[in-house]
Amino acid sequence: AEKEAAEKAVEKAEKEAAEKAAEKGxxxxNLNFNNGHFPDGIDIRGTLVLLFEPDVDPDSKIKFDAPLRINPITPEQLDDLDPGDPDTFVSGYSGMRPDVFDASQTAKDSAGNAITPFTMQDDLPALMYNGGIADLHKQVNISGVIYSPVFAEIENKGNTTQYxxxxxxxxGGILVQNKGNGKTIIKYNPNTLDRLATDESNGKTFRVVHRE
Incomplete structure (x- = not known):
């Protein structure tokens, strides 16, 4: 009964959100990257970019209900992570091959035209998108920058590791929540964004903000 009530509440909320979006034009x-589509999870070396049309509502949900690995550390390193020991907070970013990060060679469309402002000297983000709310529910193993123009939700809902x-x-803000028995670790690493390309002079200053 509780499950049925929860499903109805979700359906109602989604219907109301769709109606509000229609009012705004x-x-x-709602995208859901789940185990049905990715039984082994999502495994990427480089950058995952999600590009939406201008008429997509910024409150649209991008749910990752499958493990998400972008420039990941090894499974052994993931198992060895200890929230109380920063020495275990290793990065998979520095181990990337230079040719993978040479965006001047890889970030081109089928006609050979550059599709990003990145150059081979730039850091590349791990995950970036131009709209919607990323909702990470399962295992997360990411080395690099996650960029959300709107909002991001990092929710550990099980016995897994989000790193x-x-x-x-x-x-628009970031929600970090752990209601399960797993581990949630976010380690600030300046080496992943000290050469991150931005729009002209925007975003050239970065500071760490933590609010309870």
């Missing part, structure tokens, strides 16, 4: 999009070595930049 935008469309609500980010880099930075999380949220234009």
């Amino acid at each position: 935008t469309k609500k999009v 980010i070595n880099g930075a999380v930049i949220g234009g």
Whole structure:
């Protein structure tokens, strides 16, 4: 009965959100990257970019219900993570091959035109998107910067590890929550963003903010 009530509450909330989006002239999009689509999880060396059309509502949800690994540390290193021992907070970013991060060679469309302002000297973010709210529920093993222009939710809902070595930049805020028995570790690593390309002079100053 509780599960049915929760499902109805979610359906009601999604319907109301869609109606509000329609009033604003935008469309609500809900993506779910789950184990059905990615039975072995999502495994990326480089950058995951999600590009939405301008009419997509910024409150659209991007749910990651499958393990998300971007420039990951090894499974052994992940198992060895100790929240009380910063020496275990290793990074998978520095071990990337230079040719993978040479965006001047890789970030091109089928016609050979550059599709990003990045150059081979720049750091590349691990995850970036231009709209919506990323909602990370399962295992997270990311080395690099997560950039969200709106909001980001990092929610550990099970007995798993969510590990980010880099930075999380949220234009509208960031929710970090752990209601399970797993580990949630976010390690600020300046080496992942000291050469991060931004729009002209914007975003050239970065500071760590922590609020309870």
